[in-house]
Amino acid sequence: MNEQRRDILQMLTEGKITAEEADQLIGALDRDQPASPPADARPKGRPKYLRVVVDATEDDGPVRVNVRVPLQLLRAGVRLASLIPPQALGHANVGMQNAGVPFDLSQLKPEQLEELVEHLDDMTVEVDQRDAKVRVFCE
């Protein structure tokens, strides 16, 4: 409750104004309030793309790879991945186990993956080597 609204109610309890006047004053206050932004409004400047930039030097000249992937594409991929049948996940789990990666893919829920994509905004990966440089970031 803001200060002005509290003052109006205080005046009402003290009998300085009638209930109708208090109602009118509160109505006027509500009209003066700026419209609140919708809850799902995206903050300005939120990244839309995942960028992968590779700069390397090879014997026959420099190599530059620049890939820009919309984050929306990652989200769509995550949703599509949620359709993978459990049998396929079981096969993948066995394959990963045999490769020395004991990871249960069936424990990975689509909501968690969506959350992961959401927080990619804050991620920056930089790998510097003598003859190659890799940067992964969002923009």
Added chain:
Amino acid sequence: MMPQLVTVRIHTGNGRKHRFWVPVLPIALVFSPLLILAAVVAAIACLIYHINPFRALGGMWRLFTALRGSRVDVEHGRSAVLVTIS
């Protein structure tokens, strides 16, 4: 919104440059019989593997529409391939 145009630029090592513009909608219309056939085959495959075909097709469509804005540039010395989906 679905992608409208795919731009492919190729720079060859001898300094020649080629640029192609591929309009997605006309190409999709030309290949629509094949696309419909592919969708039917995909739906049958989904049913065999107990996947909801409508959800799968919806997911594929979302994936396709999200391609807009993608860009892949690969430069090697004087050669380069640049692909932009807009």
